[in-house]
Amino acid sequence: MIKFSKQQLKIPQMSKPVYLVTGGMSKFDRAIPEKRTEELVIDAFLEAAEFIKKSPEELKEYIHSCYYGHFADHFGDQLLGEAVIHDRLGLDPLGNVGIKTGGATGGSTIWEAYKAVASGYSDTALAMGWERMDEVPTDEGNHYIASAADKDWETPLGHIYTGYYAVMAQKYWQVFGKEEESFRRTLAEIAVKNKGYARMNPHAQSPMNITVEDVLNSPTVAHPLRALDCCLMSVGASCVILADEKTAYEMTDNPLLLYTSAGSHTLRVADRRDMDIPLLPNESPDQYKDLGLRFPGGDRYPGFTGFLAARMAAYYAYGMAGIVDPTEDLDLVELHDAFTISDIQTYEDIGIRPYGEGRTYVESGDCYHTNPFTGQPGKLPANLSGGLIGCMHAVGATGIMQVIEVAQHIWGRWSEMHADEAKWKRFNREKPDDWTDLQVKGAKRGMAISHAGVGSHVTATVLVHPDHQLKGRG
Amino acid sequence: MSTQNRGTVKVENGRYRVSGNFHYAFPNDPIRDENGKLLGITNPADMTHIHAYGGEAPFFENLSNAKLLGTKCANPKCETYGSVYIPYRIHCPDCLMRNEEVDLTDLARKGASVHTFMITERTGAFNTLEKPIRFVNVEFEGVSTILMGYLSVGEPSIGMKVVPIFQTKNPTFTIMDLSWVPAGTSADELPEGFSL
Ligand SMILES: [Zn+2]
Numbered sequence: 001m002i003k004f005s006k007q008q009l010k011i012p013q014m015s016k017p018v019y020l021v022t023g024g025m026s027k028f029d030r031a032i033p034e035k036r037t038e039e040l041v042i043d044a045f046l047e048a049a050e051f052i053k054k055s056p057e058e059l060k061e062y063i064h065s066c067y068y069g070h071f072a073d074h075f076g077d078q079l080l081g082e083a084v085i086h087d088r089l090g091l092d093p094l095g096n097v098g099i100k101t102g103g104a105t106g107g108s109t110i111w112e113a114y115k116a117v118a119s120g121y122s123d124t125a126l127a128m129g130w131e132r133m134d135e136v137p138t139d140e141g142n143h144y145i146a147s148a149a150d151k152d153w154e155t156p157l158g159h160i161y162t163g164y165y166a167v168m169a170q171k172y173w174q175v176f177g178k179e180e181e182s183f184r185r186t187l188a189e190i191a192v193k194n195k196g197y198a199r200m201n202p203h204a205q206s207p208m209n210i211t212v213e214d215v216l217n218s219p220t221v222a223h224p225l226r227a228l229d230c231c232l233m234s235v236g237a238s239c240v241i242l243a244d245e246k247t248a249y250e251m252t253d254n255p256l257l258l259y260t261s262a263g264s265h266t267l268r269v270a271d272r273r274d275m276d277i278p279l280l281p282n283e284s285p286d287q288y289k290d291l292g293l294r295f296p297g298g299d300r301y302p303g304f305t306g307f308l309a310a311r312m313a314a315y316y317a318y319g320m321a322g323i324v325d326p327t328e329d330l331d332l333v334e335l336h337d338a339f340t341i342s343d344i345q346t347y348e349d350i351g352i353r354p355y356g357e358g359r360t361y362v363e364s365g366d367c368y369h370t371n372p373f374t375g376q377p378g379k380l381p382a383n384l385s386g387g388l389i390g391c392m393h394a395v396g397a398t399g400i401m402q403v404i405e406v407a408q409h410i411w412g413r414w415s416e417m418h419a420d421e422a423k424w425k426r427f428n429r430e431k432p433d434d435w436t437d438l439q440v441k442g443a444k445r446g447m448a449i450s451h452a453g454v455g456s457h458v459t460a461t462v463l464v465h466p467d468h469q470l471k472g473r474g
Numbered sequence: 475m476s477t478q479n480r481g482t483v484k485v486e487n488g489r490y491r492v493s494g495n496f497h498y499a500f501p502n503d504p505i506r507d508e509n510g511k512l513l514g515i516t517n518p519a520d521m522t523h524i525h526a527y528g529g530e531a532p533f534f535e536n537l538s539n540a541k542l543l544g545t546k547c548a549n550p551k552c553e554t555y556g557s558v559y560i561p562y563r564i565h566c567p568d569c570l571m572r573n574e575e576v577d578l579t580d581l582a583r584k585g586a587s588v589h590t591f592m593i594t595e596r597t598g599a600f601n602t603l604e605k606p607i608r609f610v611n612v613e614f615e616g617v618s619t620i621l622m623g624y625l626s627v628g629e630p631s632i633g634m635k636v637v638p639i640f641q642t643k644n645p646t647f648t649i650m651d652l653s654w655v656p657a658g659t660s661a662d663e664l665p666e667g668f669s670l
Binding site: 156223 | 525527553554563568589591592594596598611622623624649
C-alpha cells in the first residue's frame with residue numbers, strides 16, 4: 001500500500017508493560033568448529049542467568065513460552081532445529097515457535113516474545129536467536145544469502161546480495177552524496193568506527209584498528225562497496241528474558257521497560273511505488289517539499305534510497321515510548337549496519353537526521369562514543385558493540401545481541417561485561433592494551449534496529465529505564 | 475560418482491511426470507584438526523528442485539520471443555487503477571484483482587533509462603553470468619516500478635538510455651534471457667544468442 005488508513009497508523013496499545021530482565025550471548029566467530037549450535041545457545045543462556053545471579057534452573061522456572069529466531073534452515077541443514085534447541089535447553093514441554101524474517105529475525109523474535117508477555121499469555125518469555133553460517137564455504141554462503149532476494153527475478157543475477165545493496169549505494173551516493181569523494185570517506189568512517197569499537201568487545205569477531213584509506217583500498221565487492229564496508233558472516237547465539245512488571249521485579253531489582261514494533265516493505269526494491277514520505281514526530285509536512293531541488297533525483301520516495309519499513313517501525317515505536325526526537329530522547333542506538341550505506345540510509349529513515357542529510361550524523365561526530373572533534377561525549381553513540389561490521393551478523397542472534405548491548409549501558413554494566421579478563425581468555429582472544437571503557441555515562445534510553453533483506457522487515461526495540469519514562473507515550 | 479541422466483520434468487494431466495535423477499549421493503568425509511581429532515563430517519548434497527512459474531510463466535516464455543511483458547490493474551474501482559507493473563505482477567497489490575497483461579516491448583525500446591547500477595567482480599556460487607556483472611535497474615516512462623537487469627554492452631551510468639535485448643537462441647527461460655544495452659547498439663555488438 002502507498003496510503004494508510006487510520007487503523008493502520010494506530011500506535012500499538014499493549015495490555016500491560018513489558019520488561020527486559022536479562023540477556024546473554026555466546027562468542028561470535030566466522031567458524032566455530034569445536035561447538036554445536038546447541039552449545040552456543042547454552043553459552044548465551046548461562047550468561048543471561050549469571051547476569052542476574054540465578055542458576056539456570058532458577059531462571060528456567062520462570063519461563064512459560066519460548067520464541068526462537070533462526071533465519072536460514074539451509075545454512076544449518078536442519079529443519080525444525082527449534083525442537084533440538086528447546087530440548088537441549090531442557091524446556092520441553094513448554095510451547096515454542098520458530099521465527100524467521102531474514103536479517104531482522106532477532107528483532108522479530110523479541111517482537112513475538114514481547115506480545116506474548118504484553119497479552120498476558122506468559123508472565124515470562126525467552127527470546128533466543130542463533131545462526132550457523134560456517135557449514136558452507138563463503139561463495140555458497142553468498143548464494144544462500146542471495147536466495148533471500150527474489151529467486152526468479154534477482155537471485156540468478158550474480159547470486160550476490162551485496163550487489164542488490166550496491167545499486168542503492170550508487171543511487172544514494174550520486175543523489176544525496178552528490179558523487180563527492182568526501183561522502184565516500186564518510187561511509188568509510190562508519191567502518192573504521194565500528195571495527196574500532198569491536199576491539200573493546202570480547203564477543204566480537206572482527207576487531208580492527210584501521211583507517212579510512214584501509215577501507216577505500218580494501219577489495220571491491222560490488223562498486224562502490226568494498227570488503228570493509230560489508231557486514232560479517234557469523235556463528236553464535238544470544239538471548240533475552242522478558243517479563244511482566246511483577247515477575248520482572250521478582251527476578252531482578254533493575255528491569256528495563258521494552259517496546260518493540262515492526263514495519264515491512266517489498267522483497268524486491270523494484271516493486272516500491274512512489275509515495276509521500278510518512279512523517280515522524282520531529283518532522284514537518286513542508287520540510288521535504290524541496291527535496292528534489294536540493295538533491296536532484298531525490299524526490300522519488302522511497303525509491304532506492306529510503307527504507308519505508310524502518311520508517312514505519314520507528315513511527316510505531318516512537319509513539320509507544322513517547323519519543324519525539326530520537327537524537328534528543330535517546331542516549332545510544334545499535335543500528336543494523338549491514339553495509340555502511342544502509343547505515344546512513346537508516347539514520348534518515350528513523351529520524352536521527354532528515355532525508356538527504358544522514359552523513360552529518362557521522363560528520364558532526366554525534367555517532368561516536370566520544371566526539372572526535374570536541375572530545376565531549378557523542379550526542380547519540382551508535383554501534384558501540386562493533387555492529388554487524390565489527391561484532392557479528394549471526395543473523396538470528398543479531399537483533400538480540402543489539403538489544404543486550406544497549407541494555408548493558410542503561411544498566412551501567414557495560415564495562416563489567418566487556419572488561420572481564422576471564423571472558424577474553426575463555427573466548428581465546430587477546431584483550432587490547434589500549435582497551436577503553438565505552439560505557440555511555442548516565443544512559444537512560446536506547447534503541448536497536450533490526451533489518452532484513454533490502455528493507456523487507458524492520459523492527460525497532462526501545463529500552464527505557466523505568467525512572468526515566470518520556471511523557472506522551474502511547 | 476557421476477551425475478549423469480540429470481532429471482527432467484513434464485506436466486501431463488496437471489501432474490508432474492519426472493524422469494532421470496533428481497539427486498546424487500556422495501560419501502561423507504571426516505573433518506579433523508591438525509592433531510587428528512575428529513570435529514565433524516562433510517555432508518555432500520546435489521539436488522534438483524521442481525519450480526512452478528505459475529501466473530508469471532508468460533513473462534518468462536515471451537523473453538525468448540523478444541517480448542517484454544508487464545501487467546496493469548484493470549479494475550476501474552481500484553484506487554490505483556491503470557498502474558503498470560514490471561516485474562510482472564499477477565494480481566494488483568491494492569485491489570487483488572487479476573492484472574491485465576501489457577506488452578511493454580515498445581515502451582522499453584523508446585523510454586527506458588538506468589535508475590541506478592553497480593558493477594561487481596564477485597559473485598556467489600552458481601553464478602553463470604560473465605564477470606564483471608553490470609547490474610542496471612531500469613525505469614520506464616509511466617511505470618510505477620523499476621526492473622533489475624544486467625547490461626551486456628558498454629559501461630552503465632544513471633540516466634543512460636537503454637534498450638532490451640533477448641536471448642532468442644537457446645533461451646534459458648529465466649530472467650537471464652533479458653539483458654540491456656545502450657540505445658543505438660547495433661545487432662552485431664550483442665552477445666551470442668541475443669537479439670534486439
Ligand atoms: Zn487494483
